[in-house]
Amino acid sequence: MALLQLILLACVSVGMAQDFASPDTDILAELKELKAKMEKLERENEAQAVKLRALETRLNIRESQLEEEQPVLMQLKSTVEEVKRQNADRPKVAFSATLFGAGSQHTGPFNTETTLIYKKVITDISNNYNPATGIFTAPVRGLYYFRFSGHAWGNHYMAVSLYKNEQRICSAYDEQRSGNANSSNGVTLLLEEGDRVYMRLWTNRQIFDDDGNHSTFSGFLLFPM
Structure with a gap:
């Protein structure tokens, strides 16, 4: 077992x-x-x-x-x-104005050259344009650009010039015998502080404007120097 x-x-x-x-x-x-x-x-x-x-x-x-x-x-x-x-820091200078803001009117003729007063201010940066005298005064030494236009209406002869201080710089005119026409011009100027720029109407000439703002005077600072 x-x-x-x-x-x-x-x-x-x-x-x-x-x-x-x-x-x-x-x-x-x-x-x-x-x-x-x-x-x-x-x-x-x-x-x-x-x-x-x-x-x-x-x-x-x-x-x-x-x-x-x-x-x-x-x-x-x-x-x-x-x-x-x-x-x-750069100065900001620019203005643009027209002869009249409302209605229509001829300025002139006068028996002597007359400073034009552009009463309606469209733009005036830094307030260097005087609408009471029509004169722009340069706030700083620099290079400026100016542009202007004049309107002739009917059989009136238009002629205007841009002045720097007492010096005539450039002009625009139009001997329009009928209808209407515009003439314009522009210039670059080196201005010293305090120099004055303005427009003058020639002797025995007229310029027309209305609310269409045909006759203008403008300028701005390109750059200081």
């Missing part, structure tokens, strides 16, 4: 050893799948690392470029600030 028990015990031991030596096939498949996933994850991580290294290289290059461009950007900023400051 004891021998039989030993034989049975030996058989059981051999069976258990075989079970431990031969794992279940499902576990092996899961282990293989897990290994494949880990290998795939490692490859993905390596690809991400390559991308990160490339990005770091690009960032380093860009930082180097920014460092090189910094002095240029600072110079440009300084230039812009200087231009803003100059524009803020």
Whole structure:
């Protein structure tokens, strides 16, 4: 009886050893799948690392470029600030006026040259044009531009001149025998502070204006000097 028990015990031991030596096939498949996933994850991580290294290289290059461009950007900023400051400090001078603001009227003729008074002020930045005298006074030394026009109506002859102080600079005239016509002129002048610019009607000539603002006198500062 004891021998039989030993034989049975030996058989059981051999069976258990075989079970431990031969794992279940499902576990092996899961282990293989897990290994494949880990290998795939490692490859993905390596690809991400390559991308990160490339990005770091690009960032380093860009930082180097920014460092090189910094002095240029600072110079440009300084230039812009200087231009803003100059524009803020620069005098702003401009005016435009017409002979009459309402109705219609001829001025002249007179037996002597007469200073024209442009009564209707359209624009006067810095108030350097005087509508009571018709005279513009330069507030600063600089280069100015002036423009004027005169209207002839009917059979009246129109002729006007622009003066700087007591000097005639340029003129516009029109010998209109019928109907109406306009004549104009313009000039750039270097003026000293206090110089006067104004318009004069020639002797025995007329100039016409109405609410259409045909006869005008304008000027503005191009830049100080």
